[in-house]
Amino acid sequence: MSDATPILHMLAPQKHMSPFDVNMAADAGFKVIVPYVNVDLAEVTGLIQDAIFSRPPNYGPRTGFFMGGKDAILALDMMEAARKAMVPPFECSTFADPAGSFTTAAAMVACVERVLKLKFGRSWKGTRVAVFGATGVVGFASSIIAALEGADVRLVAHRGVDRVVKSAAVSKERFGVDLEAVSGETPERRRDIVADAEVVFAAAAAGVQVVSADDMKAARRLLVVADVNAVPPPGVEGMELFMDGAPLPGCDALGVGPLAIGDIKYKCESGLFRQMIESDGPVAFDFRHAYAMARKLTGLA
Ligand SMILES: NC(=O)c1ccc[n+]([C@@H]2O[C@H](COP(=O)([O-])OP(=O)(O)OC[C@H]3O[C@@H](n4cnc5c(N)ncnc54)[C@H](OP(=O)(O)O)[C@@H]3O)[C@@H](O)[C@H]2O)c1
Structure with missing residues (x-):
């Protein structure tokens, strides 16, 4: 695992980034957290590429993007735009959880x-x-x-x-x-x-x-x-x-x-943030990963 500082860029399509998610990210271990608000889908590519080229590729997994908002499809579209914006080996990790809904x-x-x-x-x-x-x-x-x-x-x-x-x-x-x-x-x-x-x-x-x-x-x-x-x-x-x-x-x-x-939801969101920080490679988490984590937390998997 790289010793690079874990940085989280948090994107919200509306005028606020959720304080709940900011707190969750900080408590999970992100050291630098930057919220971006009123973000358009079309702006995701530029933001991702601005982030990935500023750090060596082995720092990529320690560079995260969080997709917030109130719209599940838009958050998934932002994930897809992020995926397409990556230029291997320059990559980063992503996690969508709009309004905490996926977790x-x-x-x-x-x-x-x-x-x-x-x-x-x-x-x-x-x-x-x-x-x-x-x-x-x-x-x-x-x-x-x-x-x-x-x-x-x-x-x-x-x-x-x-x-x-x-x-x-x-x-x-x-x-x-x-x-x-x-x-x-x-x-x-x-x-x-x-x-x-x-x-x-x-x-x-x-x-x-x-x-x-x-x-x-x-x-x-x-x-x-x-x-x-x-x-x-x-x-x-x-x-x-x-x-x-x-x-x-x-x-x-x-x-x-x-x-x-709520107890499982909290542990699920926190657990996914921690996995982002600890992973050796870039990860991309959406509701499917949240569900896999929730099944583990409930003893089902
Ligand atoms: N326990 C937890 O850990 C946790 C975590 C996050 C959220 N929550 C809770 O989850 C719930 C849903 O959150 P959300 O972000 O999905 O909210 P949301 O996007 O605002 O959706 C609310 C839903 O309720 C419907 N609704 C509004 N007024 C209604 C009424 N009088 N009768 C029947 N349906 C009505 C809305 O319908 P319209 O589309 O017609 O407005 C919409 O389908 C909230 O109660 C929130 O507090 C719980």
Whole structure:
């Protein structure tokens, strides 16, 4: 491993780089951290090439780029632009985690997978999943990860099914997965969706309750319900912050709460930053690597 100072260039397409991610990078060991804001996709090539040619090739793995923002596809496009900008042997490492969504989604999928395995002897193959907050970055990334593992995923629209139809089309084109877009705009529709699901991912905005106790009471097939929202009220009625496979009150399903997920998410993001610093060669991490790390952290791999 090179003894070069670990430097992280953090790119955000919007006007702030997330303080959360800056702190995570510093605590993982990056010594120099530089945020860049309002970054256009077209500017990534120039930034990467400016960085890689300033250090000898063996310092490349100690030069990192982080892609933040609030848009999963844009962050992946920035990763691709970075990859194409490299001029071997002048290379650097990259990591995309827009709004913490890749590591959060990876943690949620792995935490639920552990409960499915330990309590029901099940895997993701053929498991029916309903995703609330599907147009958000966490909902989107968790849908893709679960679908790539063989789950049968429904994206629930809370206003206008067209936007989730668009997400499903993008997912098919980019990742080859078939996601079903469904309307969840009325309480009756939401109840039917929960009744038909074996797993629910509640990934809606902070402080928004999307699944009620009554919805779950009527759901006979429901095995596990996960909620990433830590801001009261919970995204799922009756969910407790640290639940990790405990029964949800008033129904047969088991709950996975936001701080059980948050614990794995934190270790996952920190672990990927540390891998960037410690690697002998350049690495490129996205939601797939986050999921592999989350599976290790949950004892699944
Ligand atoms: N536990 C953890 O470690 C952790 C880490 C990161 C984030 N989080 C949490 O994860 C959640 C999602 O974050 P995100 O960054 O993906 O958020 P986001 O991009 O803002 O997405 C929020 C989603 O919620 C939907 N939504 C908004 N209001 C709603 C309502 N009244 N009913 C139903 N759905 C509604 C949005 O739909 P529209 O597109 O229609 O607005 C969107 O699909 C948040 O609660 C956040 O706090 C948790």
